[in-house]
Amino acid sequence: MSSDSADALLSPERTERGRDLLGKLRGGLGQVIFGQDELLDLTTIALASRGHLLLEGLPGLGKTELVKGLSSLLGLSFRRVQFTPDLLPSDITGGPVLQEQDGKREFVFQQGPLFANLVLADEINRASPKTQSALLEAMQERQVSVLGDRHVLPSPFFVFATQNPIELEGTYPLPEAQLDRFLFKVDVPSVGPDVLVTILENRRRGQVPELECVMSEEDLQEAFAIVDGVFLPKPVTQYIARLVAATHATNDDAPDMVRAFVRHGASPRAAIALGEASRACALLAGRPNVDFDDVKRVAAPAIGHRIVLDHAARLEGVTPAQIVEDLCGAIDPLQEALPEGLR
């Protein structure tokens, strides 16, 4: 492994190494899910950015399989929690259990399913807000506090949650604070007939083929380090800042759609997420630096769930993705526009 100086871009070799690592993971995911390239890219990017991922889609589109496949590819510990309305916080965080050892009874902390590298929170919106909020600390600070004791979660720690956009009776939409903890919220689209043909040809009884671990924990840490080394140039940083600022209707640069339909814009955490995700996106493309296009590519999944639309948007059928798309079209990556007579 070659070392890069602090004031130099990643070397081509190291960049290539990072790209290979992410490429292997991306390629492995391709064996699990067919015809969802964007989903797989974003999943890889989220993982490389050490972010949590919220997958939203109809049942049967492979959300759960994707996460399970990811755990197989990474060789990390994996827990799956099926969120239900009666799920309690202690059911996921763990809790003290009275045990007798050597004739003495004492409470021993019994780790919950959160104590794993990959946690699949399936149908997260079916759990009560109380349980949902138990994830807050875990996702943000990567620790849980039980009875005043802090318990550090294993590293790396990822939460992959899924939710169903239909059958909303008896569900609890995730609060904004909870949503903000997810790096991406990705809509899992339906697939076309061609993809279905591929699925039918490769999935007998829905069985996923045995996956080999393509990335060890060391490889993953190396990939993280390389992602951290991806350079975010100042003009791109300014672009991210302008983009996030323009999600607020009161901002001067806010496009008409934002002014019309957005009640609350994205938080600074969105800008941080955008920067981190852009780094991973650039590395996946084999670049030692972030480009404006990387930001645009991850803008929708990174910002969409962080803006709060008003009722007019619901009545008009405007989605956050449309808002972000309009935003990206309205905010020019280049801060300085060409003079009028130059084209």
Add this chain to the structure above:
Amino acid sequence: MHQAASIELARLRRRVVTARFLEGTVLANCVLAGAAGTVVLVARLLGSYLPPDWSWLWIGLGAAAAFGAFVAWRGCWSLEALAAHIDRRHGLGGLLIAGLERDAVAWNPELAQRIEQSRAELPSFHPQRWLVRAVVVAGFAGGIAILPPPETPRQQSMVRGELERIAEEVELALEAGSIDEESAEEMRDRVGEMQRMLEEGDTVEWSDADNLAERLEHEESLRLDRLEAARAELGEFAKAEDAAGSTAQQDLSSAMEHAAELGLLEDLPKELQDMLGNMQSAQDGESSDSELQAAAQKLDVAALGLNAQQLQALAKGLQNAVDGELGKLAQLGKLPENELEDLDAILQAAQDGQGFGLGGQDSERSMPGRGGVNRGRGDAALEYSNRSDTDTSKLDVKRLPPGVAAPREWSIVGMRRTAPESDAQRDNTGGSAGTAGTGKVTWRRRLAPRHRDAIRRFFSSRGKEPPK
């Protein structure tokens, strides 16, 4: 940074600076031209007038160029902005902008290759929109600039016309020798001053123009009176039986004085000038030719001791000089009508070998060129003496008594109701003219017929025929 990237950056910087300069210049030009045009337009709408001047254009262009330079300086892009544009245009994936902040030597081959493979061009100039704006605003300003200046009030335009006429008259008078150079220069200055006042929108009083015209006429009248006086005295001298008699010599002396005042002695034949010069020097002990005029003004012919033939020769020389001067005035139209007729008669008589004499006179009103509705028929040919063979009497204006219908044989061309016209005439005699003139100025005044008759009777009653 790679050389190819540096070259691209420098090229884009130049283009941006140039475009900013042009943008600022055109913008400033548009603003200035629009503002100037609006100001001129508003001023005109408010009744004032700012005559456009070419200096405005140069000042405006200079100011616009300065503003353009300011815009170019202020709008100069940072290196990061330039790099971002080139990066985007060539699809360099952010490598160029990253290379500005971090050491990217290892990526230089990649950068060079991408720039080389890129088919994107630097932004080029498309000045159509600038040109459209500039043309529109220039058209607006130019249209206002070429608007004809507002008409001055009628009275002022009449004053302007009168001043132009006076200026022309001054030049003619100077050419004819009716006025001297010094007086002409003063009058030119005065006319110029009043014309400048008119140009600046100030009011010039009629009285000022009249005073100037009066002065010009006074100068001309003085000269004409002296000519007339000289001619009359020479006529008296010619009529005298004894040319060497004291009365004749007195007449000749007076004629010489007038000729000297008019500067006509220089027109005398050389031998006469020599004779006068020699005699004067013998008389006064002076021999300067330059003082011939001054000497002649106090010359007593009787004291010269000339014989009759010499006196006749001197009188003839003076007569020729006076007639020549009258001829010049006649050619320039400076001679009054009656003088013209006299001169015509004189010339005619001279041609016929009948000597001097006065011809008959037609009615003034029937002559063409008199102005007004009775100016005469349009086909009446003007002759040298302003007379016409065509009968113009039928065009006389007839004022019908109140309540009397027009005779049947009349063809009514039109009827109109007008205010009484005052036809005030200036008193051309003025001040000292009385001493130098012969009184003919009085007869040239345009008077009502009954007044004219009264004056004629007054002078006739003194046994003297009034001058025509």
